[in-house]
Amino acid sequence: MDTPEFSLSKRHRPKSPWRHHFAWLESLIHPSVPVLPQDTRAPPQPWFLRLPLIRYAILVYIIFAVALSATHVVSWCVTHRSLSSPRVFKDWIPKRTYAQDEPFSLLDGMPHGLKMAKMLDKSDYESTTKVQPYWLRTAQKIHPEGLSLMVMITPESWSDLVRLTDHWQGPISATLHIGTEEDGVTIKDKIRHAYQEHASRFQSVDVHLIETTSRSPSVLLSRNVERNIARLYARTHYICELPSNVIPATDLRRMLDSNKNVYGDYLRNGDMLILPLFVGNNRPSLRNIPNHKSRLLDLVRRGEMGLLDPTFELNQGPTNLSHWEMATQPYIIEKYDLHYEPIVIQSKFVQPWCAERFLDRKSACLFSNHLAGGDFWVLPQDFVVQVAPTKPTTLSSLDAVIEDRLYSKFFWEQCVHHGRQLEALGLWYGPRSKNIHTQCSRVIKNWGRGLIGKAE
Incomplete structure (x- = not known):
């Protein structure tokens, strides 16, 4: 009598070890029932989502994304941030990124008016083209390690500059603002004559000419622009802005x-x-x-x-x-x-x-x-x-209101601007940031939430 041959059916075969350990993965790739409740009337899934290879790829991507995010979170929590090693190197020297071997710059061939318009880009183009740095320039050699006084004057306050030169023999960087609605040629001739006639008095004074339609500060060219011009063309490393009616004691x-x-x-x-x-x-x-x-x-x-x-x-x-x-x-x-x-x-x-x-x-x-x-x-x-x-301000009441509202917004903007800069330089946790932490803590914490309110 022949011994009967028995064959194990598919359902009675022993399961392999990897299939036992990764049964949960099989259930995700080939779910017997929907993982989430589904509407039986819903249309079937796209054909490519039913492919095992696509399902494996999506699963691998999810695992990789979670692992990467966890790595960044752990690194951010445990990594020690050095306060004494900013991301800017002290030995770094700024250089041109183009034609570094050439002795000239493309700015050399740029017209004067275009240069000034690019430097003072918030001002009116026609007004910036009439700015003349060193309109009256002293020939005396100025020591760069000294101190320069910055003064903003008009033809009416020219006498204030004369008084200052009698009391201060150091370098002065002055801006002279002349209105074109006046007889500007006659005024400039008189001032140039006074400057040249008393050369010994003005031996350390540089005068930068500004001409606009009005001498009062306006959107064409503001007083803050005059401050930047006087600072830019000062010849020393240290500067001090003085009102024209103030002198050092x-x-x-x-x-x-x-x-x-x-x-x-x-x-x-x-x-x-x-x-x-x-x-x-x-x-x-x-x-x-x-x-x-x-x-x-x-x-x-x-x-x-x-x-x-x-x-x-x-x-x-x-x-x-x-x-x-x-x-x-x-x-x-x-x-x-x-x-x-x-x-x-x-x-x-x-x-x-x-x-x-x-x-x-x-x-x-x-x-x-x-x-x-x-x-x-x-x-x-x-x-x-x-x-x-002190002469009364020449700003109108409307301009004053606009200035105040701009300044309140400027407060918020500068808090975020300098906060981003200090963070980018690696100085956010150092002593350099103590002022911004004091002044802007509420702004930085609530930025974008509509809860900032008035300036602190």
Whole structure:
């Protein structure tokens, strides 16, 4: 009797080990029932999604994406970010990306008007073409490590520049704004004649000419543009903008030379040195100006002079008169305000440029410097004095309202702009970012949520 042959059917064959361990994968690739509830009336899936190879590819992509995301999250959480190694190298030197071996630049052949229009792109083209740097230029050699005063004047305030040159023999970078509705040729001839006739008085003064249809700040060419022009063409590494009716009461050049190491480091790091501004009930003449702190404080105690921070009440500004009276070393401003406009000594090269969208807003220049990481250091022994009344602003009430609204938006914009820059440079967690963390914490946390509200 033959032994019957038994054959195992497909359902009774032993399962392979890999099929046992990866049964869940088989169920995903070939589900016996829909994984999710489906409408039986729904159309069938596309034919390519029913192919096992396509299903495997989609599954592999999902696993890879999850693994990559998890890797980035773990790396971001555990990686130590060095605060002392920014992503900018100190030895980096800016170079042209084209024709580096040629001694010339394509800018050499560009017309003057086009150059100025590109540099001052927020201003009217016709107005920028009439800007003349070094319209009146001194032939004296200026030491680049010195300090230049920046002054914005008009034909009416030319006498203020003359008074300043009598009291300050250092370099001056002045912008002269002339309106074309006047007899501009006659005015320019008179000023040129006065400059040349008293050459010894103006031996360190450069005058940059600006001609527009109106002398008052306008959208054609704003006062902030004039600040940038005076700064751009100053011949020294350090600059200080002074109103035309203010003069230095102490020897600023001697102060900088004797403290070159300390103050030089401050300025090169982007910090600003504040010169307290004092004003008297009766405007002092040049002979009666106090030139020492002790003499000035005697006048302050008698109520004859006071500390003036523009936009603040007398003796009530962030400069802090009580602190300055007792100070023997520079101190940092503790209660910075968005509208603070002190007179500062700063680097020509380090700080951001003034925002040219504003007609006349010095605080916008200083606010950008502050967010970029610059601190305000009040000088303990030096100061400036206002010797003539401040002329009323020429901005209309409508322009003033527009300026205020622009400035509130500018606050938010600068917080995000400088925050992105500091993060890109690897400085967000370092001491360079302490100012922006203080001023802009609410803006950065709530950006895009509509919860920012007014400036802090």
